[in-house]
Amino acid sequence: MIQQIYPTPYHGFKYELNKDMQVAAAHYIDHPQAGKCQHIHGHTYFINLTIGGDHLDELGFLVDFKALKQTVHDRFDHTLINEDERFSSNPPSTEKMAETIYELVETKLQKLDNRPTCLQVFVRETPTSYVTFRPKRQSYE
Template sequence: MMQQFYPQVPHTYRYELNKDMHVAAAHFIPNDAAGQCKNMHGHTYFINITIGGDTLDELGFLINFKRIKDIVHKRFDHTVLNDHPEFKEVFPTTERVAEQIWKAVQTELQTQVNKPNCLQVVVRETPTSYVVYRPKPEELA
């Protein structure tokens, strides 16, 4: 994976963790206004997740990198995004994919004793197009 630099999210946490990964998935946007995207097609999505916190767990982690990958990769890799329950009522645009990744990661983080927060999710759909999702402050614990 090529190293990327992503927009920084301002915060006052002592620790910041970033996890990069990629997911191969297909989707379609069933609306004529989506142009060619209305047809089934796939992407290798490159994803960056930023987590912040002031307290480490008993092992010295904000959260284990592997756990973050498991939450996202096992859920979305080699799937059709439209088939996921979270995309039954909304189209799986890159914006919505980033939002759903944030929700899944944040939900897991809140089960941790040290309660870190997911500050940002970047989803790169193509080499020239990406989305940044940042929660509102009131969405963080």
Template sequence: MLQQMYPAPAHPYQYELNKDFHFAAAHYVPAEEAGKCRRMHGHTYYANVTVAGDALDSAGFLVNFATIKKLVHERFDHSVLNEDLESFSDEAPDRYPTTEVVARTICEIVQAYLDGTDNKPRCVQVFLRETPTSYCVYRPKPRVEERIG
């Protein structure tokens, strides 16, 4: 993978970790407005996941790089995204496997894992490139406790 600079999310944390990886997956977007994308087709997605936090774990990591890749790659690589009914749906537009929804889903998968760790880092950004000229950046809104504190 070529080294690439990504938009930097603003956050209050001391540490920021970025993991690049790619996965191949097919999908279709079940909406009339999707045009040609209504038909099954595939992409090699390039992802960058940004995790930030103030505390390191017992190994000195925010999270192990390999864990981030494993969470997403093993789930989506060489799959048909529409068949992952836990993440996507042909019935609800906010769950169609568009680049935006896939980026949000990656963030949710990573954050669910991070919530179970002792140091509780945050997934603050997912950059997902679908084609050489098209990508999406997803940044979850801060949790209420992060906005107050």
């Protein structure tokens, strides 16, 4: 099920890398309008990261796949997402998950000398629901 068609972000980079991962985690939306989502429940999130760049590192990598997995999977897998510091004042909706994952990944990428950038984060929360987050940018030149 991890193979699926993802929306494709426009960019002008020479290299595009995609990393899929699954995260089993619990959350709840602490708001009366959230209905049954106010109760703690779990999802198997399917996450896809799209990374772009024009330069590779000395290993020939745009970014190490393992580093991406560590940044996202290792942080959230088998956790209660609400307890993560990034969600102390944010509801862990699919939208905020996608945005937060973008911020974590982009922060990591900005430390790399070859300057890759995160173009898109896709988060599927259920078989019928997903969110795509893309940072607003003027251009990728």
